[in-house]
Amino acid sequence: MPILTLTTDLGQRDYLSGAIKGQFLSLLPTLNIVDITHYLSQTNFPQAAYTCNNSFKHFPPGTFHLVIVNLFESPVDHLLIARHNEQFIICPDNGLLTMITGNKPWELVSFEVGAKNTLLEITQLVAEKVAAIADTGNLLSGGQPVSDIEEKYPLRATLGPNWMEGQILFIDNFENVVINITREEFNEQRNGRKFKIVFKRNEVIETISDNYTSVTESEKLAWFNSAGYLEIALRNGNMAGLFGLQGFNEQMQQTGSASGNKWFYQTVRIFFE
Known part of the structure; x- marks a missing residue:
């Protein structure tokens, strides 16, 4: 049974987190969805990296992690999927990925989402990519290889x-x-x-x-x-x-x-x- 975690800044006062879960379950009825948190700060990437690092490492190989933080700060035309420590991380190309992993993953793809898409249109595409990768076990089922991404790194003392x-x-x-x-x-x-x-x-x-x-x-x-x-x-x-x-x-x-x-x-x- 595949596992998907959700880590976002969306909160839980409206329908969005529930709708996203419904999108994934419609494509993968046996998917086990786990909420990490929906209360990350939009502007505190170190907080997001700390939360993700210290939760993701406790999940089994093959787990999918969808991270949505500050998604619409600038127009979004693609998302990233990386294989890291035998797990898959899906997130915007805004520097968050390298904040989480500590370096640029060498297994990395991107997929187009359309600059005018709404959040739920984007997460529907993500659900389709997760279903494809879960079916084939191949990261390339989720997008095209990419090497040029925005990189930010964790704060050091x-x-x-x-x-x-x-x-x-x-x-x-x-x-x-x-x-x-x-x-x-x-x-x-x-x-x-x-x-x-x-x-x-x-x-x-x-x-x-x-x-x-x-x-x-x-x-x-x-x-x-x-x-x-x-x-x-x-x-x-x-x-x-x-x-x-x-x-x-x-x-x-x-x-x-x-x-x-x-x-x-x-x-x-x-x-x-």
Whole structure:
């Protein structure tokens, strides 16, 4: 039974996510459709990449992943399908693919969708391509080989001799804050030294906890979450809201419109001594 995941910025207040599922099931009645999320930000590609990376890797080979983020920012005349880690990723050609995969997949095709098509006209074409690939097992059943695509890559922490600075990747439903620093990157830069995690100018955390119960009620903590990324939180509190922390914003970075304070609150710095 083939599997399709849906990861979008469409929300679920209207009929669209249900209609898309109906399109796929009409062509593949045995398809198992899984919702990853429909609440991605249109302008936060690192958030989308973080969400996709840490969910896709738990699915079996042959899974199809449809990712729709900021689809109509510019006229859409084609979509991409890549085979990556024995799975298929379908998404717009807006840089999102390489944000998810970390490099340009060498098994890659594109297919035309028509610049004036509506969302459901586009997803109907996607459903047809998925049905064709599922039937043949051949990526070329979904489109024509392509090599020239838009490429963007995940944010990396900035490093200095005695510090590292990361951006806020993701703020979860409990307002816990995920930073783009992995356990491996932290340990390598730390090199056994003491450290201070500093945010909002003067807020400091000096220990890494095992989990949320390692601290008392309403106390700040830092730990490495199940995806291996640094996370700062308040036990039973809303870290992001209380301290004014905000996620990375693609448009804000491109336009340079962020104020000094606002930009600072999208970053977390670690000092080593």
